[in-house]
Amino acid sequence: MTVPRRRDALRNRAAILRAAEELVVRGTTPSPAGIARLTGLGQATVYRHFPDRRALLLTVARGHLGLLVEAAERTADDPAAFRALLRAVMAYQVRMRPLVEELRRFPEPDRRGQVRRLLDALRGPFDRSRAAGHLRHDIVLDDVLVVLTMLQAAVDLTPDPHRAIPVLLDGLFLPEPERAVRR
Secondary structure: OOOOOHHHHHHHHHHHHHHHHHHOOOOOOOOHHHHHHHHHHOOHHHHHHOOOOHHHHHHHHHHHHHHHHHHHOOOOOOOOOHHHHHHHHHHHHHOEEEEEEHHHOOHHHHHHHHHHHHHHHHHHHHHHHHHHEEEEOOOOOHHHHHHHHHHHHHHHHHHOOOHHHOOOOOOOOOOOOHHHHHH
């Protein structure tokens, strides 16, 4: 049986997650000390909610994945939505670089679980987009991982990795005139 959390504990947890995300967006990997400074909470409070950095970062990543699932559900009737969803995933990968780098260092089961959850979230929109002729015929869902790996290389090697997003997306999707011919 789970014990309901007190309101102050819920507020503290939410503040910790917001601070962790803010630190990541600033380009810093969140630490309990950094979160404590940013929130005004004690480090013990941070550790009470998240026993280690791995638990904290997985929670932040799962929260964003939940937002992606919600967006995919909201756009379930739009076969063109996959492009926007994938663009959002790619922009997140660039914006949340410290988080992505930390997740890449996690043990294989954690990484594999994150990848599976991401692909599960994208599967429906991908299938609808492909069925509607928006994607190249030879593209499969696992190719999304190839594209995200390529984007990570751009994040690591270029001064403006956001420029790589449209280039990589264009490699997956058919140009407008070809889509019209294929229907």
